Amino acid sequence: NAGVTQTPKFRVLKTGQSMTLLCAQDMNHEYMYWYRQDPGMGLRLIHYSVGEGTTAKGEVPDGYNVSRLKKQNFLLGLESAAPSQTSVYFCASSYSSRQQFFGPGTRLTVL
Amino acid sequence: AQTVTQSQPEMSVQEAETVTLSCTYDTSESDYYLFWYKQPPSRQMILVIRQEAYKQQNATENRFSVNFQKAAKSFSLKISDSQLGDAAMYFCAYRSAQSGYALNFGKGTSLLVTP
Numbered sequence: 001n002a003g004v005t006q007t008p009k010f011r012v013l014k015t016g017q018s019m020t021l022l023c024a025q026d027m028n029h030e031y032m033y034w035y036r037q038d039p040g041m042g043l044r045l046i047h048y049s050v051g052e053g054t055t056a057k058g059e060v061p062d063g064y065n066v067s068r069l070k071k072q073n074f075l076l077g078l079e080s081a082a083p084s085q086t087s088v089y090f091c092a093s094s095y096s097s098r099q100q101f102f103g104p105g106t107r108l109t110v111l
Numbered sequence: 112a113q114t115v116t117q118s119q120p121e122m123s124v125q126e127a128e129t130v131t132l133s134c135t136y137d138t139s140e141s142d143y144y145l146f147w148y149k150q151p152p153s154r155q156m157i158l159v160i161r162q163e164a165y166k167q168q169n170a171t172e173n174r175f176s177v178n179f180q181k182a183a184k185s186f187s188l189k190i191s192d193s194q195l196g197d198a199a200m201y202f203c204a205y206r207s208a209q210s211g212y213a214l215n216f217g218k219g220t221s222l223l224v225t226p
Contacts, residue, residue, distance in 0.1 A: 031211050042115070042202050042216025043156075050211045058210060090156065092214075100214060102156035 002026055004103040006091050012109045013081045021076040021106050023091030029101075031094045032074040033058075034066060036087040037105075043090055049074055081110045113138045113205050117217035124193045125225050131178075132188045132220045134203030143207040145179065145186045146214065150200040159201070162186065190222075198224040 007022040023032065030051050035043035045058030047066040055066045063085060065077045074093075078085060091103040114137045124130035136145070147159040162170045162179050169177050174194075178187045190197055200221050204214040 033211070033213055035214075040218060042204070042218050043214070044216070045210060045213045048211045048213050056211065058213060088154065092156075094212065096212065099158060099161070100212075105154045 004091055004093055004101050006089075006103040006106050008106060009104065010107050012111065013078075014111050015082060017081050017110075018077070018079050019081065019108075020078075021089055021091075021108075023074045023076070023093075023103055025072055025074075025091075025093040025101070027093060027095070027101065028071070029093035029095050030071075031096065031100075032068065033092045033094075033100065034064070034074065034076045035090045035092065036060065037090060038087050046076065046089075081108075083110045086110045113140075113143075113207065113215050115203055115205050115215055115217040117203055117220050119220045120218075121221045121223065123223040123225060124190070124197075126193055126195060128193055129189060129191045130193055130222065132190075132201055132203075132222070134186045134188070134217055136184050136186065136203070136205050138184065138205065138207070140207050143205060145177075146204040146206065147175070147177070147186075147188045148202045148204060148216075149197075150202065150219070151198075156202075160188065193224050195224050195226070198222055 004025045033048045034046040049068040052071040089106045092100040094100040143164045145162045149157045174191045200219045203217040
């Protein structure tokens with residue numbers, strides 16, 4: 001039982017490049033979330049999903065897209081990376097209103 | 112939108128002593144949950160304790176307890192018998208049914224534990 005996993009753990013991009021972060025959970029959770037954490041800040045919600053095939057915007061969605069084609073996976077895409085997207089990205093999942101389980105995070109640097 | 116405020120960017124405590132971390136929040140909702148998360152240098156987010164707003168009794172988990180004052184919208188974390196392994200960032204978080212039960216975090220308090 002791996003819980004919540006994130007791929008990759010680290011990545012360096014150049015401005016304008018694109019990439020996809022993968023989040024996978026094996027707990028059959030309906031709800032999945034993407035957050036970003038910047039220095040001196042708590043985590044902020046980018047996008048979330050309440051079930052397979054559904055996505056919704058969070059607090060800071062600009063510059064990101066998401067997809068939830070399979071229940072266990074939640075993908076976060078950056079179409080044209082900008083230095084302002086340098087951050088640590090966390091994925092989380094939960095069963096309805098219960099405890100959220102977090103992945104280990106992905107450190108992304110955009111040069 | 113709900114806001115969560117942690118007014119102490121840094122706190123320090125000696126080993127075996129007690130420390131209290133403060134958190135206040137702003138909401139017009141009556142049904143919600145509050146959490147404290149610990150983030151050690153490994154970056155992993157670890158749930159420390161949670162409190163349901165409808166419960167009057169304060170939550171306790173071993174050395175960790177909360178003082179939940181609903182009317183004052185205050186949710187402090189008390190760590191008793193502090194240990195070196197308690198050193199970490201601590202985040203207070205609010206969750207309601209909005210945004211798919213997503214968490215709304217404070218900016219965190221860095222806790223230093225000295226021998």
